[in-house]
Amino acid sequence: AAFGLYFPRKEYSENVYIDQAGGTPLLRIHALRDSHGEVAHFHLCQNLIISRARSHENHWFQIREKTGLLYLSKSLDREDFNMLSVGSWMPLSKVMLYVFLSSHPFQEKECDSATRTTVFLSLINATAPACSSLTARQLCFTEMDLSFHIKENKPAGTFHQLQLPSVHHLCQNLSISYKLLAAEGMPFRYNENTTGVSVTQRLDREERERYELIAKCTVREGFREMQVEVPFLVNVLDEDDSPPFLPNGTDTADAVVEFNRKEGTVLATLTVYDADTTPIYPLESSRKKYTGTIITDDPWISETFRVEHIFDEIHFSPNGSQVRGTQHEYKLVLNKSISVTEHRSFQLDVLVNDTEFHGPERSVMLHFNVSILPVSIQFPNVTYQFTVNRNAERFAQIGKICIENCMKFRGVNITYKLLSPNASCYPVSILQGREDKWGSLYVNDSSVLHRPECKEIQYTIQATDKQSRKHAKTLLTVVLEGTLLKKEEDCPDSCAVSKHHAECEECGGLGVLTGRCQWRQGSGKGITTNYSTCTPSIKTCPDGTCDVIESKDPAVCPQDCTSGNIIGGHGKGIGNLGIKSGHGICYCFPRQNCYCEKDDIKEQLCDDVCKTVI
Amino acid sequence: DCVRANELCAAEPSCSSRYRTLRQCLAGRDRNTMLANKECQAALEVLQESPLYDCRCKRGMKKELQCLQIYWSIHLGLTEGEEFYEASPYEPVTSRLSDIFRLASIFSGMDPATNSKSNHCLDAAKACNLNDNCKRLRSGYISTCSKVSATEHCSRRKCHKALRQFFDRVPSEYTYRLLFCSCKDQACAERRRQTIVPSCSYEDKEKPNCLDLRNTCRTDHLCRSRLADFHTNCQASFQSLTSCPGDNYQACLGSYAGLIGFDMTPNYADASTTSITISPWCSCKGSGNMEEECEKFLRDFTENPCL
Numbered sequence: 001a002a003f004g005l006y007f008p009r010k011e012y013s014e015n016v017y018i019d020q021a022g023g024t025p026l027l028r029i030h031a032l033r034d035s036h037g038e039v040a041h042f043h044l045c046q047n048l049i050i051s052r053a054r055s056h057e058n059h060w061f062q063i064r065e066k067t068g069l070l071y072l073s074k075s076l077d078r079e080d081f082n083m084l085s086v087g088s089w090m091p092l093s094k095v096m097l098y099v100f101l102s103s104h105p106f107q108e109k110e111c112d113s114a115t116r117t118t119v120f121l122s123l124i125n126a127t128a129p130a131c132s133s134l135t136a137r138q139l140c141f142t143e144m145d146l147s148f149h150i151k152e153n154k155p156a157g158t159f160h161q162l163q164l165p166s167v168h169h170l171c172q173n174l175s176i177s178y179k180l181l182a183a184e185g186m187p188f189r190y191n192e193n194t195t196g197v198s199v200t201q202r203l204d205r206e207e208r209e210r211y212e213l214i215a216k217c218t219v220r221e222g223f224r225e226m227q228v229e230v231p232f233l234v235n236v237l238d239e240d241d242s243p244p245f246l247p248n249g250t251d252t253a254d255a256v257v258e259f260n261r262k263e264g265t266v267l268a269t270l271t272v273y274d275a276d277t278t279p280i281y282p283l284e285s286s287r288k289k290y291t292g293t294i295i296t297d298d299p300w301i302s303e304t305f306r307v308e309h310i311f312d313e314i315h316f317s318p319n320g321s322q323v324r325g326t327q328h329e330y331k332l333v334l335n336k337s338i339s340v341t342e343h344r345s346f347q348l349d350v351l352v353n354d355t356e357f358h359g360p361e362r363s364v365m366l367h368f369n370v371s372i373l374p375v376s377i378q379f380p381n382v383t384y385q386f387t388v389n390r391n392a393e394r395f396a397q398i399g400k401i402c403i404e405n406c407m408k409f410r411g412v413n414i415t416y417k418l419l420s421p422n423a424s425c426y427p428v429s430i431l432q433g434r435e436d437k438w439g440s441l442y443v444n445d446s447s448v449l450h451r452p453e454c455k456e457i458q459y460t461i462q463a464t465d466k467q468s469r470k471h472a473k474t475l476l477t478v479v480l481e482g483t484l485l486k487k488e489e490d491c492p493d494s495c496a497v498s499k500h501h502a503e504c505e506e507c508g509g510l511g512v513l514t515g516r517c518q519w520r521q522g523s524g525k526g527i528t529t530n531y532s533t534c535t536p537s538i539k540t541c542p543d544g545t546c547d548v549i550e551s552k553d554p555a556v557c558p559q560d561c562t563s564g565n566i567i568g569g570h571g572k573g574i575g576n577l578g579i580k581s582g583h584g585i586c587y588c589f590p591r592q593n594c595y596c597e598k599d600d601i602k603e604q605l606c607d608d609v610c611k612t613v614i
Numbered sequence: 615d616c617v618r619a620n621e622l623c624a625a626e627p628s629c630s631s632r633y634r635t636l637r638q639c640l641a642g643r644d645r646n647t648m649l650a651n652k653e654c655q656a657a658l659e660v661l662q663e664s665p666l667y668d669c670r671c672k673r674g675m676k677k678e679l680q681c682l683q684i685y686w687s688i689h690l691g692l693t694e695g696e697e698f699y700e701a702s703p704y705e706p707v708t709s710r711l712s713d714i715f716r717l718a719s720i721f722s723g724m725d726p727a728t729n730s731k732s733n734h735c736l737d738a739a740k741a742c743n744l745n746d747n748c749k750r751l752r753s754g755y756i757s758t759c760s761k762v763s764a765t766e767h768c769s770r771r772k773c774h775k776a777l778r779q780f781f782d783r784v785p786s787e788y789t790y791r792l793l794f795c796s797c798k799d800q801a802c803a804e805r806r807r808q809t810i811v812p813s814c815s816y817e818d819k820e821k822p823n824c825l826d827l828r829n830t831c832r833t834d835h836l837c838r839s840r841l842a843d844f845h846t847n848c849q850a851s852f853q854s855l856t857s858c859p860g861d862n863y864q865a866c867l868g869s870y871a872g873l874i875g876f877d878m879t880p881n882y883a884d885a886s887t888t889s890i891t892i893s894p895w896c897s898c899k900g901s902g903n904m905e906e907e908c909e910k911f912l913r914d915f916t917e918n919p920c921l
Contacts, residue, residue: 149906237903279902281826313900324905576761 007117008159017128025165029068049096093123131171136226140217152205163195181214205236242275243361261338262411278326337411345371379474389482391515401439413466425454494555496588504534511536511556531582558588568596616669616684632657702846738791759811768814778875804885824896837876844869857919
């Protein structure tokens with residue numbers, strides 16, 4: 001698309017003083033061309049914007065339509081000045097003017113062309129200063145940075161004049177000369193006669209996108225000589241002039257669907273490079289500019305897969321200097337979960353299109369070799385056998401049931417079920433969490449464990465895939481062992497209540513495997529994850545997660561599951577559940593508070609001899 | 615203020631009808647074509663003479679949001695396209711005398727005798743804890759911002775709200791001391807960086823583009839106002855000693871603190887004691903042709919001599 005003429009800078013600035021004479025030149029504005037033969041016409045919007053809130057008709061400033069020289073057509077007296085300063089709460093009065101650009105002479109005096117630049121005029125509440133009172137910096141440059149942007153692939157042209165027209169007009173007895181340093185070998189030229197800086201050739205952003213030069217100014221007044229140097233920067237603006245290309249020529253990737261069949265799974269990623277930049281703001285328009293479409297007639301394929309496009313800025317170094325480019329990533333993603341029975345393989349093509357590039361190679365075809373393998377729902381060959389101590393309490397965790405590769409599965413919902421045994425002995429149950437891939441076997445009825453006639457119980461376990469209704473069965477044997485211990489009197493039903501090592505191991509509680517709670521001796525250093533506590537089984541509690549069995553009853557493992565207050569030094573666990581770290585010994589009263597404290601009474605502070613001394 | 619100006623306008627039939635017209639002009643999706651409409655232009659011209667035109671709002675005033683809504687309902691019509699810097703809708707901070715006292719309270723911690731060992735950021739926290747109001751609101755935002763739930767990291771929205779309450783309702787002698795304490799060692803600087811609980815209020819999974827973030831901020835009246843206020847009060851100026859507009863350093867600090875709790879929340883980039891870098895959570899990666907503009911926007915935070 002043709003841009004037409006454009007301004008090499010967005011903003012210009014200059015000072016205006018009271019009673020400066022009409023005809024004083026203020027500043028010079030340049031335009032650059034899009035194509036040869038274009039002629040720039042400048043035009044001023046007849047509105048001065050004083051602040052956002054006010055504007056005023058422009059009686060003082062005019063621009064030469066052909067040269068872009070902005071000048072005072074009429075002097076600004078104090079009255080004008082006061083009028084223009086009203087309503088401006090800024091410490092400094094500034095007025096804003098818009099300058100428009102067109103390749104044709106302006107017909108109407110309108111203020112709505114797309115190509116415009118802004119001129120800020122600072123109104124100085126004083127008459128123009130004497131040239132001798134100005135510093136070299138003020139004589140040579142304005143306060144604004146010398147920073148320009150030039151579009152790539154455009155014809156050469158002059159884009160700036162170093163000399164300040166206002167100073168030149170005011171201080172004619174001073175000799176002010178300029179030089180452009182560090183310009184050797186760069187596509188810029190300084191013309192000493194006009195003090196104009198021009199770009200001498202078409203620029204290519206993909207080769208170099210930033211030029212840093214130095215503008216040097218020398219002021220001579222009689223024998224006095226002053227010098228100032230300021231940076232002179234040129235940024236090259238990008239247009240879409242590069243086609244997409246494949247790094248290392250890779251246009252094919254394998255996409256295998258096996259155990260992970262969940263919606264949203266990324267199966268494979270292919271990368272496309274482009275030397276052009278792609279702005280991430282606004283994001284949506286860039287996505288539209290660079291498209292990736294699945295080429296297929298098969299409705300099943302278009303329903304089951306989608307392509308996700310992300311892009312990122314990367315750097316190329318074509319000749320030493322760094323240039324920004326874009327890396328586009330196209331990810332083949334499952335659009336829905338795939339059934340375990342599905343079995344097919346095919347090639348899926350994705351067409352990537354750089355829609356704004358005007359050339360034959362604007363698109364690239366990506367190929368994904370998709371294989372969807374079926375997975376079987378089956379148990380490992382062995383049958384399960386667990387031994388359970390007769391003294392185990394309700395919610396004691398016995399073991400895990402898992403079909404083959406169950407830990408790798410994602411997006412497959414397996415439910416485990418115990419088919420009831422013919423016998424009357426039925427002490428165990430199975431539970432599974434929502435995201436859990438396995439079933440947890442636990443004691444559901446401890447009274448059955450006490451019955452002598454129950455010794456070895458046979459169960460059948462069934463695992464079923466919800467979606468395909470496929471199922472597998474295996475045998476489970478639960479062997480009861482051990483002799484019944486006498487139950488201690490006055491024991492709480494939760495191990496977590498015990499605060500001392502001795503009382504902990506004397507008692508049992510919900511979830512214990514052998515009839516006795518277990519003591520975990522912590523490191524005792526500050527607030528630590530390894531705090532001392534009494535638990536039904538060190539393996540499962542506290543382990544930082546409140547699992548399905550623990551969550552059945554708050555007395556099993558409050559250390560992992562409590563949502564109540566914790567008193568003393570502590571850190572909470574994930575989702576504000578449980579005690580992740582604690583100070584000293586942590587103990588809990590289920591459904592009430594937990595306490596973490598240092599046990600100081602362990603050693604007697606003072607013996608009898610000591611007491612008498614005190 | 616604009617709430618008062620709105621009441622004055624409502625009492626006057628010609629003003630109130632023009633104001634209604636203008637609001638309708640701005641409400642449509644295609645604002646620019648609507649504004650070119652004769653009726654809208656006329657409404658704008660008439661309103662130029664009304665008290666609504668020069669009205670401002672105060673930081674932390676009652677009905678601050680309502681006031682800002684009135685302000686932007688008029689001023690949105692005047693910005694032709696997007697401006698780089700927008701003027702602040704807040705009244706300028708002029709109470710210079712009280713500033714001196716406030717600044718004195720900040721620097722009073724810098725007594726050279728106690729300099730070598732003391733941690734000003736720790737002292738600031740102690741001072742806050744000795745004031746009931748400061749302590750209450752500080753522990754309020756810290757507990758909100760540190761709360762972790764199972765699904766999400768923390769509730770950023772609630773954390774931002776608690777931070778805004780802290781900076782709006784606690785006197786600046788406490789808040790600035792916490793935020794701008796001077797540091798000699800890394801532990802102190804880290805404490806200073808952690809003041810606003812950056813893991814919740816500041817950091818995010820990805821760094822958005824700064825221009826994108828600015829755009830998000832501008833869709834919210836409060837955020838837009840605070841950002842404009844920051845630009846008005848902290849924009850580096852060559853005409854003053856401190857590089858701050860009108861040498862009003864206090865106003866800049868206030869505008870900076872005013873941004874905390876919004877999308878544009880700024881913070882210290884690291885716990886360095888020598889070079890202090892401040893930035894919102896964004897970068898200029900992926901700016902395309904707008905890189906210059908983006909860098910300019912970011913530099914007002916990262917390389918601002920006034921700040």
